[in-house]
Amino acid sequence: METEQQHIQNRLDEAKNQFISTIAQNMGLYGVSDTNGRLYGTMLFADRPMTLDDMSEALGMSKMSMSTGIRALMDAGMVERVWEKGVRKDLYQSNDDWYQSFTSVFVNRWREASDNNQKAARRAKEDFEVFLEEAEDPYLIDVLQHDLEKINYALNYYEWLDEVIRIFESGEIFAMIPPK
């Protein structure tokens, strides 16, 4: 027979779970899978650092999944490893500074994409310019000029995007829009 307090505890766990499920679902935008999101949420509400076995128990999933999940969350800077002397098992806790950790995730992902795109655009531009020198057919020249315009437009866009990313990277965004 469960006591009154146990009943509250159960409903509390249920409420937490519901919240965790929701944020986990929406973490796809940060490039975090659903289950890794639940993993993060579980650690967020844990009052102590957790071991892989703790997580495995809490989520009812294999320890191996926890291991790979933690690695992904660490890479994203959303989780950090902590040490306690006398404890053999690895201990992890969530990085609770969402402003820092989530903007860094955002910056890393978008910076990489922008860099790739810029490189590809510059390479295409060089090629197009060479072709333009060689071309004689008026129609081909016309096509090439239009294509060059597109590439130049893209390059400008990426420059702008870089500026946006920089605002987040440097922390200027927090001056523009102060955290509460």
Next chain:
Amino acid sequence: METEQQHIQNRLDEAKNQFISTIAQNMGLYGVSDTNGRLYGTMLFADRPMTLDDMSEALGMSKMSMSTGIRALMDAGMVERVWEKGVRKDLYQSNDDWYQSFTSVFVNRWREASDNNQKAARRAKEDFEVFLEEAEDPYLIDVLQHDLEKINYALNYYEWLDEVIRIFESGEIFAMIPPK
């Protein structure tokens, strides 16, 4: 035997393809799949609006895939349908205003995520507060207070995030960081 001009044309197509492949790969950040990204890229460089059959031919994929792909790109506002009288087939062209289309994609996705999270957080907060009233066990009370702190922190974060999204939604971002 291919002429000089044809040879240029071939190399041009190759260069375009390489560029398209790169941006398509990085379009995952916008929630656009790789092949839909290629579809967009193909239309971007097309000098005329394209039919589903054109696309199917260009990408070497089934017309059905083009149909569903186009629908996704339309929903994202990255592609628009155009009419030409006397033409039976549906015609589509890329929306070339990247500042508009891509920021709107960004806003929609993040706004939805933020809304969901906020709803879940508010629901959790209400629950936690009820539990706090009912709780008597000091340890449980302590846990609840910490949990409430987390939820309040989350709510503040979502408010901040909403502000960030609003900057993009309203176009204020273009005053802060002007397009080139």
Next chain:
DNA sequence: TTGAGCGTAAAGTATATACTGTACATACAT
């Protein structure tokens, strides 16, 4: 009214992704 051309729904298939179980290498305690 009929027939051909068009877009898409539905079901089936292939490919990619996420997850698990086992087995191993490493580190620590005795």
Next chain:
DNA sequence: ATGTATGTACAGTATATACTTTACGCTCAA
């Protein structure tokens, strides 16, 4: 030194996603 506990690589399996094929309903021309 030896045994035990711990994290992870690897291979296999299940699940989800992307893609194709077939069939159908709708629209417009004749």
